[in-house]
Amino acid sequence: MQLQFDESAPLYQQIAAQLEEMIFTGGFTEGSQIPSTTQLSAQLHINPATVLKGMNQLVSKGLVEKRRGRGMFVAPGAQDKIMQARKDSFYNDYIKRLLVEAHKLGITKEHLLELIKRGENDGTITH
Amino acid sequence: MEQLHIDHITKRYGHQVVLDDLSFDLAPGKIYGLLGRNGAGKSTLLNIITSRIFPTAGTIKLGDQDGRDNDAVLGQFYLMSEANLYPKRTTVRRMFDMADESYGGFDYQNADRLLKEFGVPSTAQLSNLSTGLQTAAKLTVALSVNAAFILLDEPVLGLDANHREVFYKELIKTYQNKPRTFVLSTHLIDEIQQVVEHVFIIDDHHLVEEGDVQAMLDKAYAISGPTKDVDEYTNGLRVLAQDELGNVKTAYVYNQLDDQRILPDRVKIGHYDLQHLFIYLTNGGTNNE
Structure with missing residues (x-):
């Protein structure tokens, strides 16, 4: 996965926005697993705390959900x-x-x- | 694991002040950036933390224990530095053994894997390697050593783009597998700004700024428009630098913007990055004149 970043918004918001865009356009379908915080931060060289903050934004919007021990999944109806x-x-x-x-x-x-x-x-x- | 307190550290060589009354804390399990221009005193500070040199005044404490002459405390710190402290003809494999002898629990498996990624043979002698591969070998040790505070002085010195990629990826990997504190001391800010969570900026032997990267960037506004409007809008704000082109001005503000300030129609607000914030903070900074 390749993300494009700019400086106008905080990095964690950009991460959330780009994942949201991929969910919206069907890159990640409902019920499917999205990359974990661990994978994303290692791949993008971004501090895990930043990635987690972005991920939590999607969780609080009800777009992704955490399944214990299995990872993050796109929520139904996202x-x-x-x-x-x-x-x-x-x-x-x-x-x-x-x-x-x-x-x-x-x-x-x-x-x-x-x-x-x-x-x-x-x-x-x-x- | 406890906090590391750097408490009123001053270092003088004769009349020359290298560090002037620096105080800050390092929390366990965080990635920090120590930023400063060449000669700002970064390496001296790292050497003091690890007791390679002693401060003229001030203390280094882990929790409430003084670091000086205290092996239990010093055994928690690992410093990877530019200086080569290894004896002549030390092989890379021997570097691993030395780290294991000093700190115990060296992660040989991780180290062997990293060497392969970097393309460094374990039988090579450190002094025969190129600058970049010497850095790669030292990073391999630093990312595999068993210490709670890992200080990296110029960690990407001489590394090519591919090896820098490997370093950032592996740093985050090992950090996630086993959270511990890393301090990246560098003047190459562009690349580390998304890796570090909190930075310390040293300029002219003083700590001039510290904070969480995002919180700092949230206050870094580039305000541009007609000179008169920009001047009016930024009046009373901390302006670090400004560019002027004809009648159009960009002011680099480092300040919260309150909602009370009315934004003139033709003035635009954007943000600038950590690299520029660093440059403006360490350039002496200009005021609204």
Whole structure:
């Protein structure tokens, strides 16, 4: 597993976010085992305490669960939970920012709707 | 296992002050970074902790026991240093035996495995190896020796990229199998910033900063935008350094930001890394002038 890191967020949050992304996109399926703190920290050369903190974040969100003596597993319903959380933050993360930027650029509501329609027909945008 | 207390350590050679009143504690089972520029006094400090040299003032205590002339305490510390204290023609295998004789319980199995990873023959004489392979051989001993506090002075000296990878991986492996305290003393910060949990920064013979890496990085903000706005926003904050390009300024702040401060529209906040924090803290630091 290869993770990409940047400096904008604390390392443990980045670890949590990347594991979450892999669960969301099906890289780790529900019920399957994810790499242990031990494996992750040895492979990524990251202090075990940092990895554990990231892992605990996923546990407290109910996305992964610890099975005694066996390791960490993706919790049932994890994908749906991530989906729901992302829908909830979609308004704040995307819509609000879009409107702020559009306002700065003097883009009207009508023009904005036109642009969205254009995007829907844009062959270069892959899903 | 008890805490190691470094208590008001000062070291002078004649009038030259090498360490000036350093105090800090090392907890059992943690990986620390001891950071400082060349000549800051890192090696002197490690030599004092392991009683290779004596401080002019101050004490080293494990729990409440003084380290000086106390074999039970000194037997808990292992120092891997740049200096070669081995007799001429010492083979790598003999280094293992010496560590076993001094500390007992040397992990030969781990050591043999590490030698293979590093590609060092156990029959080789240390002094005949290249700088990088000498470091690899010494690291092999340090990661297999039976001591509670393992101090590594310039652990990646001369190691190539592949061997550095092996070192970081094996350090974390052995640490997880058998948690003990490691101190990595280095000025190569970029590579160790995610391995160490807590760092001490020494500059100009003083301890200038210590803390958990994440807590330190949480206070390290790069604030950029129009000079006037950045100056206003950072007024009263601790600014370690700043870059100016035309009308745009980036201020490297080392401070908590409270919510009371109103962020001007055109000012952006980001973070900078441990390497830069170290550079700014040990460069004398500039103020808002």
